[in-house]
Amino acid sequence: MSIPTLSPLFFSTSEDLLHHIKSLQIPRSVYICDNQTQEHCFAPFFSPAQQEVLVVHHGDEHKSFEYLEWICKQLLLQSCGKETVLMNLGGGMVTDLGGFAAAVYKRGLSYMNIPTTLIGMADAAYGGKTAINCAGVKNSVGVFHPPSQVLIWDGFLQTLPEDHLRSGWAEILKMLLLFDAKLFHECTDTLTNLNNPGRFLRKALELKERVVQQDPYEQHYRKMLNYGHSIGHAIESCSGYHMSHGQAICLGMQWENHISVKCGLMTAERCRYINGRLQLLFPEVKHQWELHSLMSALKNDKKNQRGALQMTLLRDVGMAEIAISVEESIVKEVCIQMGASGE
Numbered sequence: 022m023s024i025p026t027l028s029p030l031f032f033s034t035s036e037d038l039l040h041h042i043k044s045l046q047i048p049r050s051v052y053i054c055d056n057q058t059q060e061h062c063f064a065p066f067f068s069p070a071q072q073e074v075l076v077v078h079h080g081d082e083h084k085s086f087e088y089l090e091w092i093c094k095q096l097l098l099q100s101c102g103k104e105t106v107l108m109n110l111g112g113g114m115v116t117d118l119g120g121f122a123a124a125v126y127k128r129g130l131s132y133m134n135i136p137t138t139l140i141g142m143a144d145a146a147y148g149g150k151t152a153i154n155c156a157g158v159k160n161s162v163g164v165f166h167p168p169s170q171v172l173i174w175d176g177f178l179q180t181l182p183e184d185h186l187r188s189g190w191a192e193i194l195k196m197l198l199l200f201d202a203k204l205f206h207e208c209t210d211t212l213t214n215l216n217n218p219g220r221f222l223r224k225a226l227e228l229k230e231r232v233v234q235q236d237p238y239e240q241h242y243r244k245m246l247n248y249g250h251s252i253g254h255a256i257e258s259c260s261g262y263h264m265s266h267g268q269a270i271c272l273g274m275q276w277e278n279h280i281s282v283k284c285g286l287m288t289a290e291r292c293r294y295i296n297g298r299l300q301l302l303f304p305e306v307k308h309q310w311e312l313h314s315l316m317s318a319l320k321n322d323k324k325n326q327r328g329a330l331q332m333t334l335l336r337d338v339g340m341a342e343i344a345i346s347v348e349e350s351i352v353k354e355v356c357i358q359m360g361a362s363g364e
């Protein structure tokens with residue numbers, strides 16, 4: 022069974038994007054934004070007076086059952102039928118939440134993703150994964166439900182704060198680390214023009230598309246893309262979502278590289294090289310972690326098998342291995358080495 026996924030469409034101006042949406046002649050559309058994308062992306066470009074819009078509060082802690090219920094109730098109150106198309110205009114928080122609402126409302130609506138963050142453009146908007154967080158565990162409730170279209174205009178990035186731009190670059194670097202050694206090196210050499218991701222964004226998406234087409238439901242090959250995410254999600258949850266997703270993933274990749282060394286997969290020299298390059302993206306990290314909280318978040322990771330920790334680890338750039346069972350003691354050792362405290 023395959024997910025029918027149309028390739029993401031790129032637009033060079035906001036007018037082109039709006040013209041495309043208009044040409045689709047959607048019978049009824051409801052935009053989902055958060056309060057920041059409503060202000061910076063919806064109000065200036067989308068003729069707000071003529072559109073139906075639902076605005077949720079920004080922040081990953083609101084990718085929740087409460088907001089899922091709120092969206093569904095609003096759709097019911099406004100008598101939205103199966104013909105309604107949800108237009109998710111925002112970062113990964115909005116596209117994950119709006120995509121999930123589309124999946125479950127009246128057993129499934131069509132939806133489109135219009136990503137406004139670099140993470141959204143490079144990763145979250147495309148691929149059909151939708152989810153909310155539950156009991157502090159990232160993306161623990163969700164389904165595969167692909168958007169009918171992903172519409173990308175990188176002009177939205179002009180108002181995105183720098184830490185969120187860096188966050189998006191972390192996902193681009195992850196794709197390059199997994200598949201393209203030369204481009205990874207080149208990209209980390211030229212990380213200056215942060216809001217102009219250009220060919221690196223297109224390459225990251227092209228690589229993701231290839232993986233998703235091959236394994237849409239993450240039965241095997243797509244697990245590659247979870248590199249950095251076992252530790253990364255634990256770090257993100259334990260920061261109370263105060264750390265950006267990309268920064269957590271960037272740290273997750275570095276910590277997992279240390280785990281890979283301890284598992285005998287990566288050499289210490291390659292770990293130094295890759296981590297040194299990744300640190301260029303977030304040179305300063307000022308966070309404290311409790312070992313106990315990290316370990317309990319990790320134990321709920323979706324990739325685990327029968328309670329045993331499983332990770333995607335890198336041997337080298339372009340050489341990932343999926344479903345590696347990792348001893349808890351190794352993970353604890355690395356967490357402590359990287360600054361986690363307590364038992």
Ligand SMILES: NC(=O)c1ccc[n+]([C@@H]2O[C@H](COP(=O)([O-])OP(=O)(O)OC[C@H]3O[C@@H](n4cnc5c(N)ncnc54)[C@H](O)[C@@H]3O)[C@@H](O)[C@H]2O)c1
Nearest residue numbers: 057061079112113114137138140141145150177180181266
């Ligand atoms: N479904 C997937 O495959 C997938 C992949 C990667 C990440 N994700 C999810 O994506 C989320 C992280 O993505 P994110 O960083 O885009 O988060 P986000 O949606 O929370 O956006 C980050 C912040 O930027 C603001 N913002 C968004 N666009 C803006 C703009 N153009 N101008 C000004 N401010 C803007 C938002 O309001 C928010 O405060 C996480 O929940 C993660 O789990 C999902």
